[in-house]
Amino acid sequence: MKRLLLLGLMLGWLFQPVQAQQKKSISFSHIFDRTFSPEGIQNVNWMKDGQYYTALVRTNNDIELRKYDILTGDYEVLVASSGLRVEDRDRAIIIQDYQFSADENKLLIKTDVERIWRRSTKENYFVHNLETGKTAKLTQSDEKQQYAQLSPTGEKAAFVQNNNLYLVDLESGEEKAITTDGEENKIINGATDWVYEEEFGFAKAWYWSPDGNKIAFYRFNESRVKEFFMIEWGSLYPDQTRFKYPKAGEKNSIVKIGVYDLESQNTVWIDIGEETDQYIPRINWTENSGTLAIRRMNRLQNKQDLMLADVNSGKTQTIKTEDSDAWIDINDDLTFLENGEQFIYLSEESGYNHIYLYDMSGELVRQVTTGNWEVTNYLGYNEENERIYYISTEESPLQRHLYSIDISGDDKTKMSDGEGWNSVNMSRDHKYYIETYSSPEMPSVYTLHEGSGKEVRVLEDNNELKTTLEEYRMPEKEFMKIPLPQAELNAYMLKPSDFDSTKKYPVLFYVYGGPGSQTVSKRFDSGQRPIWHRYLAEQGYIVFSVDNRGTGARGRNFEKQVYKKLGQYEVQDQIDAARYLLDQYDFIDTARVGIWGWSYGGYMSSLVLAKGSDVFSTAIAVAPVSSWRFYDTIYTERFMQTPQMNPEGYEKGAPLTYAGQIEGNYLLVHGTGDDNVHFQNAVEMVNKLVSEGVQFETMYYPNRAHGISGGNTRQHLFKMLNQFILDNL
Incomplete structure (x- = not known):
């Protein structure tokens, strides 16, 4: 009996570490298979009565528009695509988007959507009467329309077609240009x-x-x-x-x-x-x-x-x-009060973005919020209790929390808890709101609250994903501050789960760095890039990201230092941050430090390799600007003025200027159908690299836009990026 007991104890002792070693490894396929993607509460469209919302739900064979009771989760199907048919159309009307009339008795349904640019589309519209069940085409034209909307009374609608604005009477069908x-x-x-x-x-x-x-x-x-x-x-x-x-x-x-x-x-x-x-x-x-x-x-x-x-x-x-x-x-944060005498306005005139109250003559009544922190989201004003709801960085630039405050500026109340990131979807009548909370290692939790802040129930806890995460070896983010002479910068480091400080590790910087942006935050990231970063960490890399001067959530003075000097201070901060890491940590392999980024990040990685080749040996630039002369008026001139006014800034901020200084491993990727950052940027960069005798690698994706996606494109792209890092870093 004693021998059996001893054998059992020995087996138990042996089995425990084996179990600990059996945690799964992140695979490359996880970047695309949504294993680590949280469930969400999608497509919430609040109705007039904040107790109800509608959402489109795809079933096995249909698309249903459901009306939900937010308190119970019960729903009724208002209409399904399979039941939407009209004469002269040989197929059902697939609901791709919709809007209610003001009385919520009619639906304007969008279908056959054809994308143009980032936000623009053209489509066909149908009007469905929920009371009678009848459906009719919005216009008799065979051409698609744009941006249709029902009038507040629900009797008319207007839309754009072929660059003209049209009006249609829903009762008579009469149309007018x-x-x-x-x-x-x-x-x-x-x-x-x-x-x-x-x-x-x-x-x-x-x-x-x-x-x-x-x-x-x-x-x-x-x-x-x-x-x-x-x-x-x-x-x-x-x-x-x-x-x-x-x-x-x-x-x-x-x-x-x-x-x-x-x-x-x-x-x-x-x-x-x-x-x-x-x-x-x-x-x-x-x-x-x-x-x-x-x-x-x-x-x-x-x-x-x-x-x-x-x-x-x-x-x-x-x-x-x-x-x-x-x-x-x-911003869109301008609210006119029902009294017709005042309006709410957001501005960073104080040095930080805050809420102000003005009268209709433009005279300041009061600054409602104050402090060395930013209001990042204005959620609305409740006329009944005279409270303003907003999200801010008051706790930390790395966090977001919900607050409410009386319009008098008194009785500020913090309405969210925890150390992390909160976002809020509030009903139109401020009766209820859905709060989404996450932290770096905890997936999003969706909770329903009364307007007072009282929690009603948990809508989605993502416990299945939490269990899944526990089954994998998962590197965790380590947040830090980089104390540079020019500024203290927020950063994070992602280490392998089996990190050993006696070993040497290559480091890959991930950068965006553009004005008002932020990559360092205390929230759960589950997109393709974050999963790829975790995968790389488990392959023996340290992934690092730092928010340079010019990034957001830290006030006007921090952000706007880069005015007229894009690509100068930001690049210096990335290089100096790398030097700081090399000086502070013996576990970093000084010969293997790389950087990668997309769009503004690709612009930054190109400049960093050119100006910091004594520190960085490898860079990937996806869809980068190579000269601000090639980019659009509104974005570029907002930060750089015009080329005629600021020729020095444009010259010093162009990767083309420094292309000849690039040493090491450089990969340039672009889509030929990029309407935003034109393929012209890559062509001119390649031309300059060739003329300067710089060896590099490049890949172009035919007809792909700025996001470089569609079909198998993303899998191909990330496989190439991954192999480039494995081969060169």
Whole structure:
């Protein structure tokens, strides 16, 4: 008996370490198979009553639009694609997107969506009456439409087609052209040109007034903007895609703002000043359908006027002007109060982004939030309890937490817990909100809360993923601060799970580094790049990332040091951070330090290898800018002014300038169909490298856009990137 007991103890003792050793290894295939991807609460569209929301759900054979009770999770199917049919269409209407009428009795359904650029699409629309069950095509035209929306009363709709704005009466079916001068690559009504879409973040450029009797819209005259073209490979005689793309220092579209009156059928053009070389980044209706708010910026984007327009006369009054010694960021955070006397406005005039209350004459009532931290997300204002909801960096630039505050600036309340990252989806009536919380090693947890902050229930805890993560050897992030003479920088290090400080490890820097960006944060990352980084760590690499000067969440002075000097301070910070690591840690192999990045990150990695080849031996640049002369007006001039005004900055900030200094292993990757950072950047970089006698590797992806995706593309790309690191670092 004693021998059996002793044998059992020995077996137990032997079995325990074997179990510990049986943790699985991350494989390369995990980058794409979603093993480490958290479940989420997707497509939540709140209804008027905040207790309910709708979402599209794909079943085995159908797509259902479901209405959920947020408290119980119970749902009813409002409509399914299989039941949506109309005459003269030989197939069901697949619901790809939808919107409700104001009374929530009608649905405007989007289908047959065809993507154009990042945010722009064209599609077919159908109107479904939830009470009668009847479905009808929005317009009798055989051509696709854009940006359709029902009027606030639900009796009419408007849409864009072939660069013109149209109105349709849903009862009679009568259609009317609001504009008639639309023409491809010349005049656009109700939609944006390429550069507004990309850099100001919107494609639909028309808006119903609150009473539904007027429509405010943009008109772009891009006649003077030069055309860019991309070759469409794949046929015997390749075609071309031609579009207007204003490069830095070149001419922009001339923008006008019109307001169409449905009753008089006339358009009033708003007085936005005699200057045409300017921007109108936002227009918003106030609570009064007779007054339109317009934000106007100069071309350098360091001055912004808030104007109020009388839409009946077209006359405007500037009520507030904001100036900056660098640039002013655009946001959607402008709320007009129901009292018609005040508005909420966000600005970094104090040095940090904060919430302000103004009266309608533009006089400051008070600064609502204050402190050396940033409001990163303004969530809204509850008229009933007079509280403002927002997310900020008050705890740390690496974290995000939810707060509410009385509009008086008193009674600030922190509404989220834990050390990590919170995001919030709040109902329109502020009755409930869904909070998403994660930390670097904990997947997202979704919880439902009352507007007061009280937790109601857990919607998704991702416990299955937590269990999965425990089954794998998983490197953990180590956060640190890099104390450089010019600034203290936030960083993280990802070490192998079996890290041994007596060994030597190669280091791969991951960089983005562009203005306002952030790669160092205390949240759970599960995309392809983070999983690849964890995979590399388990292959014996240390992955490192540092947020250089110019990145976000640390106030105006930290971010805007890079003004007129893109690629100078940021690159120096990356090189100095690498030198700091080499000096501090004996476990780093000084001969094997690399860097990689995409877009702005590819731009940075190119410059880092050129200027820091004494530290870095390897760099990967995916879709990089090689000269800011090749990039668009709005983004580039926001940070660099024009090439004519700042020739030295453009010269010193161009990888082309330093291409001859590149030593080591350099891989340049680009898509030939990149409408954003044109393939021209790679072509010119290759040409310069060849002329300078620099050896390098390159890969181009035919017809692929800036994201380099589609079909097997991402698998091919990451396999190539991975092999390049294994071979050269």
